[in-house]
Amino acid sequence: MSRPPHAPPSPPAASDAALPAPDPAVPVPVRALPLWANPRLGLLVLLVILVVVFSSLRSEFLNTSLTLEPMQADLSVTVVVGLAQLSVLSLGHMNLAVGRIAAVSAFAMGWAYDKLSVPLPVGLLIGLAVGALVGAAAGWTIQATGVNSFVVTLALDFGLVGLVSLLYSGVGDGVAFHVHPAGMDSLRNDTFSDYCTGSVCGPPVPLIVPIALVAALAVGLLFRYARLGREILMTGSGLKAAELSGIPTARRVVQAHSLSGLLAALAGFLLAINNGAFSADIGSQFLLPSFLGPVLGGTLLAGGAVSVIGTVLGAAITEVIQTGLTLLQFQVEKLKIFIGLVLLAALSLDRVRHVVAERRGGGA
Amino acid sequence: MTYLADRLVKTFPGVRALDGATLRLQPGSVHALLGENGAGKSTLIKIMTGVLRPDGGRILVPRDDAGAHGKEPGPATDLVKGPSDTDAGLHEVRFSGPQDAQRAGIGVVHQERNLIPAFSVAENIALQSTPRRRGLVDRAAMRELARGCLDRLGVRLDVDRPVSALSVAQMQLVEIAKALATDSRVLLLDEPTASLTAEETEHLFGVVRRLRDEGRAVVLVSHKLEEVFAVADTVTVLRDGRSVAEAHPLADYTQEEIVNLMVGRAHAARRLDKAPVAPGTAPALRLDGVATALGHRDVSLSVRPGEILGLYGLVGAGRSELARAVLGLHPVTAGTVQVHGRPTRITSVGQALHRHRIGYVSENRKEEGVFLQQPLTRNVAVTVWNRLSRAGLIRDRDERDLLTTYQERLGIRLSGPAQLAGQLSGGNQQKISLAKWLAADCDILIIDEPTVGIDVRTKAAFHELIVHLASDGLAILLISSDLPEMVTLADRVLVMRDYRLTGEVANDTHDYDSTSRAIGHLLHAAAV
Known part of the structure; x- marks a missing residue:
């Protein structure tokens, strides 16, 4: 930290306030965190290390059709699930009903394909609308009652569990729709490498990956550059300050939860594609990954700051660990213990790095 | 003794x-x-x-x-x-x-209640002197102690009721009893x-x-x-x-x-020089006989462009609440609010800001004035994102330009546009809180206790800034409980007590003593 030679040696920070005529011509050194303390960079390094370790231990790790393609398909789902949680973490809220909103939306989609025989995109739109509506209802309840989002979405999740099984018991075999609308199978099985022009074929990337990428890009743009996303973040950063700055905070809360529901529905759709059926158990495994991606990626649980890139990286790390340990033939139970430990270590390291960086930076 | x-x-x-x-x-x-x-x-x-x-x-x-x-x-x-x-x-x-x-x-009964709402009267009274038997709370002795203290005060109160169920006056008596319990x-x-x-x-x-x-x-x-x-x-x-x-x-x-x-004051405050408002200027904001659900009755005032109208009173007199009612956060139940001569009914801060160009610099800087965890650019641009966005997106450069403009105009000391508002000193935070309203072209500003917790020199600079803004044609309603600040800044001072205005003092004599005494008498005079 450099300071002008004429400045008094101490006290460092408090003296700023007492200086009479503020002179903007005197630049105060910018105290940004050093590069190595950037949490996103740390995640990227961790990801690379994990890939190197796993591929040297088991060469199958880099096998395209055995490992890489399924990993990408799985990752597409977890990224979108993470984005669904991120949308309300921006407010400092939680959505414990991400999984069940996905299940209800998946039911709506399966039903539309089965009973109405709508084309694939139309059914998707119906499912997204259902998810957005359920999310909006949760958001409205939270802002109208003032009850904590944790409680509201927990109750919603509980209610939806019952609703989903009731809905499925009224149709088909009671657990799933086995309808395959046109395009669903190629979305499930094909990669871009299956489509060739002459001798040039695409990369071995499943067709559903771009859907998740577009979602990530859209959410990223929303929170980074759009008025709506920024106002949601400001609402999360300081509710009273946001209200007194003219932001319609109640509406922003509803909108953020609605977005969360919509993304949960999209995740449900992607998982149904991967599974090959719109079934009652869709979303039942969503809750933990929905927090892992964003939180590993630097999104604050307190609200006011989100990172979409971090969420993608966080989800990727979780996915790589899971796949790698499976390849090393860990038992499922052991696998879960290891995933828990690795994640705890990663989060602690991140915190340590941040504290060290702040101390070196002079405690700005 | x-x-x-x-x-x-x-x-x-x-x-x-x-x-x-x-x-x-x-x-x-x-x-x-x-x-x-x-x-x-x-x-x-x-x-x-x-x-x-x-x-x-x-x-x-x-x-x-x-x-x-x-x-x-x-x-x-x-x-x-x-x-x-x-x-x-x-x-x-x-x-x-x-x-x-x-x-x-030495015992104290604070203005802010110092009781635990969920605890009973007896538990609160005995909090610092809880009778114990074998390491556990002796509830019978505790009740006895509490009853004894209340009896000495001549107060009849069920010691098993939770404090949250008491009236404010009763809570106060419990606090006094609590002080007696420690003798x-x-x-x-x-x-x-x-x-x-x-x-x-x-x-x-x-x-x-x-x-x-x-x-x-x-x-x-x-x-x-x-x-x-x-x-x-x-x-x-x-x-x-x-x-x-x-x-x-x-x-x-x-x-x-x-x-x-x-x-009476050893080193009297001096009123800062400011051009008087031209006679006949139409008011920018005018309240006539305004009443609110919060208890305001018959509040009438008007502020003209170029004028600083002081609203003086004690904490709890209803001044900030009046400001919030004007902003649409509390309903106005009677009377009229006129902005630039047009009767209006404002229902949200967004409406006050975007349609009527009224800004409010909150007294609670850290919770309501700025977003401590957000960069300065966003803190200043938050009121104008609707204007800055092109095809739905906001460019960082526009925000940085905006910040630079107000950094220079208000003399804000900062290290860079990405700095968080929480890293600034109190005075600079207050300037950021002001800047967002200026950025939104507000021509009516309600400034609430602007210099609380700010050191003397920064305070003086802030006072000059407020006078400067008024000279530029803004209508300013200044809420303050700082009498020297009022005399330094205001053209006229209204005194509010118990949600009513008790009178007005013109601050035009340049004599600190007479003006401050006139204000003091309005404030301390017995309520009629």
Whole structure:
């Protein structure tokens, strides 16, 4: 930290306030965190290390059709699930009903394909609308009652569990729709490498990956550059300050939860594609990954700051660990213990790095 | 048995809060501690109760109370040669925390309630002196203790009720009982009647007289002079951190003389030069007979472009609440609000901002004025994102340009646009809080307690800035409980008390004393 030679040696920070005529011509050194303390960079390094370790231990790790393609398909789902949680973490809220909103939306989609025989995109739109509506209802309840989002979405999740099984018991075999609308199978099985022009074929990337990428890009743009996303973040950063700055905070809360529901529905759709059926158990495994991606990626649980890139990286790390340990033939139970430990270590390291960086930076 | 705070000195960064204040308390008397906002009353109380430590001066308590409790400051201070003979037998103590003060027999009833709402009356009263038997709370003894304390006050109250179910007046009595439970010889009551009805006040004063007759010293801090004269025996008046009247019999003074003592000022504030508003200028904001659900009645005022209208009063008088009603956060139940001559009904801050160009600089800077965890660019641009966005997206460069504009115009010291608002000093945070309204082209600004917690020099710079903004044609409604600030800035001063306006003083004489006295009389005069 450099300071002008004429400045008094101490006290460092408090003296700023007492200086009479503020002179903007005197630049105060910018105290940004050093590069190595950037949490996103740390995640990227961790990801690379994990890939190197796993591929040297088991060469199958880099096998395209055995490992890489399924990993990408799985990752597409977890990224979108993470984005669904991120949308309300921006407010400092939680959505414990991400999984069940996905299940209800998946039911709506399966039903539309089965009973109405709508084309694939139309059914998707119906499912997204259902998810957005359920999310909006949760958001409205939270802002109208003032009850904590944790409680509201927990109750919603509980209610939806019952609703989903009731809905499925009224149709088909009671657990799933086995309808395959046109395009669903190629979305499930094909990669871009299956489509060739002459001798040039695409990369071995499943067709559903771009859907998740577009979602990530859209959410990223929303929170980074759009008025709506920024106002949601400001609402999360300081509710009273946001209200007194003219932001319609109640509406922003509803909108953020609605977005969360919509993304949960999209995740449900992607998982149904991967599974090959719109079934009652869709979303039942969503809750933990929905927090892992964003939180590993630097999104604050307190609200006011989100990172979409971090969420993608966080989800990727979780996915790589899971796949790698499976390849090393860990038992499922052991696998879960290891995933828990690795994640705890990663989060602690991140915190340590941040504290060290702040101390070196002079405690700005 | 005198308690004595002797020539206390306390300095905060940039402010000397106490500059040799002395408070001498006799047992068996009710002592009024008076002074304008900022005179040092709360600092004095905090030192007396062990919350703050003085930079200079001594606290002396009777020997038997000092005995095993307060820390002895060192050798040779045992024999205190005080200013008068009555100090013989006193003992200097240093409090290292509120517990020490409590053990020395000094109890306090704060303005902000200090009770645990979910606990019962008995549990609260016995909180610091809980009777135990074999390590567990002895509930029967606890109830007995609580009942005893309440009986001594002549108060009938079910000791098993949770405090949250009590009225404000009852909570106050519980707090006094709590102080009795620790056997306080000195009881400090900080604005005890602020939220009481006339009847409850009378009851409280009955309790105060009872405590006096028991031989305790009661210190009453109040802004309502008529009440002070009704119950107090002696008075200490603080001004600029000094005691200008010291333990004087109250009967020697009239209310008017007390007000003059409070507001008279060694280094008087000077009104800053500002062009007068041209006569005949139409008001930018005008309220006629406004009433609100919060309790405002018949509030009429008007602010013209280029004018600074002061709204003076104590904390809790309803000034900020009036501002919030104008912004649409509380419904206006009667009367009219006109903006630039058009009657309007504002229902949200967004509407006040985007349609009527009214901005509000909050008194609560850290929670309402700025977003501490957000970069400066967003803090300034938050009000104009609708205007900045192109095809739905906002460019960083536009925000940075906006910040640079106001950084230069308001003289904000910052290290870069990505700096978080929480990293700025209080004065610079306040400028950021102001900048967002200027960025939104507001022509009516409501500025609420702009310089609370800001050091003297930054305060002066901020005052010049406000005058400058008014000269540029903004209509400014300035809310403040800082009398010198009012006299420095306002063209006219309205005084609000208990959600009503009690009068108006034109600040055009350039005579600090006469103006501040006129305002002081409006504030302290008995409610009709």
